[in-house]
Amino acid sequence: xxxxxxxxxxxxxxxxxxxxxxxxxxxxxxxxxxxxxxxxxxxxxxxxxxxxxxxxxxxxxxxxxxxxxxxxxxxxxxxxxxxxxxxxxxxxxxxxxxxxxxxxxxxxxxxxxxxxxxxxxxxxxxxxxxxxxxxxxxxxxxxxxxxxxxxxxxxxxxxxxxxxxxxxxxxxxxxxxxxxxxxxxxxxxxxxxxxxxxxxxxxxxxxxxxxxxxxxxxxxxxxxxxxxxxxxxxxxxxxxxxxxxxxxxxxxxxxxxxxxxxxxxxxxxxxxxxxxxxxxxxxxxxxxxxxxxxxxxxxxxxxxxxxxxxxxxxxxxxxxxxxxxxxxxxxxxxxxxx
Ligand code: FBP
Numbered sequence: 001x002x003x004x005x006x007x008x009x010x011x012x013x014x015x016x017x018x019x020x021x022x023x024x025x026x027x028x029x030x031x032x033x034x035x036x037x038x039x040x041x042x043x044x045x046x047x048x049x050x051x052x053x054x055x056x057x058x059x060x061x062x063x064x065x066x067x068x069x070x071x072x073x074x075x076x077x078x079x080x081x082x083x084x085x086x087x088x089x090x091x092x093x094x095x096x097x098x099x100x101x102x103x104x105x106x107x108x109x110x111x112x113x114x115x116x117x118x119x120x121x122x123x124x125x126x127x128x129x130x131x132x133x134x135x136x137x138x139x140x141x142x143x144x145x146x147x148x149x150x151x152x153x154x155x156x157x158x159x160x161x162x163x164x165x166x167x168x169x170x171x172x173x174x175x176x177x178x179x180x181x182x183x184x185x186x187x188x189x190x191x192x193x194x195x196x197x198x199x200x201x202x203x204x205x206x207x208x209x210x211x212x213x214x215x216x217x218x219x220x221x222x223x224x225x226x227x228x229x230x231x232x233x234x235x236x237x238x239x240x241x242x243x244x245x246x247x248x249x250x251x252x253x254x255x256x257x258x259x260x261x262x263x264x265x266x267x268x269x270x271x272x273x274x275x276x277x278x279x280x281x282x283x284x285x286x287x288x289x290x291x292x293x294x295x296x297x298x299x300x301x302x303x304x305x306x307x308x309x310x311x312x313x314x315x316x317x318x319x320x321x322x323x324x325x326x327x328x329x330x331x332x333x334x335x336x337x338x
Pocket of ligand 1 (some may be wrong): 090112114115116117118207243244245246
């Protein structure tokens, strides 16, 4: 089979009328920026890119040098790209307008420039997550409210995982596809088209150290997984937790599994740990387009009407069978306590 480059794939999607020229050019710009981030992350200590930047982000979290570097690379590339009306990032409080000296486009881009920050200094896979929305008609200076569109309104979503290989996983709402960076040629090449996540799985991912803080239905669900084949589920389950969402989700995209970052007493006031607009929504779109499911434990993530740019939500995603069981346990508990 002749290799299909990302550019060729985007041209095919345009010819099929599934995407327009501006969206495909925007994805090219994002992919090119991620190639530069891949180079920066791969330098490690030799590039002086490890460690803290000495500043905090809007979430009050210590920024890593690579958080700041990746954010700058994406902002710069998309400023002159000409396909955006504005962008928003995990690392910035407010939306970033496109400087007047550059042409503007009709799209809004949201991104987590470097996901899995706690793993940067220990050489474990990290990634970039992005989501594309349409800029509302007649809006030339987009405000926060212009970004607050439900995940169902996404035109595209993707992530790049910087691991042993650099992989781009992408959806436009017509399936989920994987591209591998050919470092010699310097371009992304299609490695899997129309990925399907197995409906059932025996592998779960959750930060078990938070167990004592979980709600009762989550305690019940995980308790049953840990009880294995002697327990009510009648089968053994294995556990994995990389603590980089991109890496945990990519494992699930590749061989199935289920990922949870549920609400717990520690983060209840914040509404969750992971961010809706540039973590949960793009990952939910990618997973659903691969046949999986994504909920908060109570509702479909893509149906949520966002209330804030950095809003946090509980995240249950992956193999449909297990997401449905865990969600059912939460809904039953809510009914029982209503
Ligand atoms: P950021 O690194 O972008 O802040 O993302 C949050 C994250 O690192 C996810 O990638 C990961 O799933 C989760 O937090 C890990 O949480 P914990 O440190 O509780 O295991």
